[in-house]
Amino acid sequence: MKSQRKKVTFLIDIAVILGLWTIISYSSEVAYRFVLPPANVVFSELIDLTKDGVLIENIRSSLQRTLVGFSLACMTALPIGLLLGWSERLYLIFDPVIEIIRPISPIAWIPLSILWFGIGEGSKIFLIWLISFFFIIINTINGVRTINVNLIDAARTLGASTKFIFFKVIIPAAIPNIMTGLRLGMGVSIGGVIIAEMIAAKSGIGFMMERARTVIHPSPVIIGFILIGLIGFCANLLFIKIENRLMRHRVSIRD
Numbered sequence: 014m015k016s017q018r019k020k021v022t023f024l025i026d027i028a029v030i031l032g033l034w035t036i037i038s039y040s041s042e043v044a045y046r047f048v049l050p051p052a053n054v055v056f057s058e059l060i061d062l063t064k065d066g067v068l069i070e071n072i073r074s075s076l077q078r079t080l081v082g083f084s085l086a087c088m089t090a091l092p093i094g095l096l097l098g099w100s101e102r103l104y105l106i107f108d109p110v111i112e113i114i115r116p117i118s119p120i121a122w123i124p125l126s127i128l129w130f131g132i133g134e135g136s137k138i139f140l141i142w143l144i145s146f147f148f149i150i151i152n153t154i155n156g157v158r159t160i161n162v163n164l165i166d167a168a169r170t171l172g173a174s175t176k177f178i179f180f181k182v183i184i185p186a187a188i189p190n191i192m193t194g195l196r197l198g199m200g201v202s203i204g205g206v207i208i209a210e211m212i213a214a215k216s217g218i219g220f221m222m223e224r225a226r227t228v229i230h231p232s233p234v235i236i237g238f239i240l241i242g243l244i245g246f247c248a249n250l251l252f253i254k255i256e257n258r259l260m261r262h263r264v265s266i267r268d
Contacts, residue, residue: 050232058232067221072240074216075206078134082141083202087195089142090149094194097150098157099183108154115147119205123212137209144205145198152197156190157183192256196249203245207237 031052037044038051045051062068097104119140126136126143164186168178210219218237225233 047229047231050235055232055235059236062233062236068236071216071218071221072244074214074220075210075218076244078137078141078209078217079199079202079206082138082206083145083199085138085142086145086149086198086202090146090194090198091153091191094150094153094191095157095184095187098154098187099179104154104158111147111150115151119144119208123208127212132212136212137206137214140209141202141205145202148197148201149191149194152190152194153187156187156194159190160186188259189256192252192259196252196256199248199252200245203241203248207241 034049034052037049039045059068097107122140122143123136126139130136130139160183164182165178168182173182206217207219207222210217211223214220218240222234222237225231225237
């Protein structure tokens with residue numbers, strides 16, 4: 014019943030969006046041609062780009078950059094976050110550094126990324142890594158530091174070693190926060206790849222959108238927005254499934 018209600022709500026949302034889209038598109042000639050072309054025009058452009066193979070290649074490039082940058086962020090942020098969450102001394106040393114660097118806009122890093130890695134793949138992957146790194150590490154640190162100390166005390170009382178407590182108590186208890194960080198990190202990575210690809214790229218969804226903008230051709234830009242949303246939506250569903258599987262014992266209690 015609940016699943017059926019969600020589907021109905023989703024269809025209503027789509028219908029409302031398409032209705033508003035149509036109204037805006039046909040409100041004026043300027044809107045029709047340069048602001049928001051009708052859905053059928055955008056769909057026709059989507060078919061043409063798919064047949065030419067251009068769209069598939071751009072999607073492949075963007076997904077590859079996103080996965081590489083996000084994977085590097087996971088490989089660095091997760092162990093560092095667990096370590097800083099576990100060690101109060103390390104946390105006090107490095108937390109101010111993280112909080113100073115974290116608010117800096119990714120766009121401000123573009124000049125440095127080009128100086129350090131050139132205009133090739135390195136600078137783009139660096140930006141994606143940077144964007145997702147802080148979401149993952151902050152949530153991981155918070156997940157470890159907010160664990161109920163009674164769990165740790167109980168394990169120590171039963172004679173558990175530090176290694177056992179870390180891997181069998183700390184990490185499992187921090188999984189909800191870690192998964193939140195991963196979901197947020199993946200979400201911003203997908204958005205971040207667009208920023209990266211607008212800077213001296215030769216392929217990717219962001220490149221496609223930027224090139225269309227320069228020639229005042231809005232349809233590929235709108236297609237890019239739709240693709241970003243769909244990719245992000247699917248990625249979020251994947252992480253929710255992974256989280257539910259990892260936390261299935263908690264789900265059963267909640268149910």
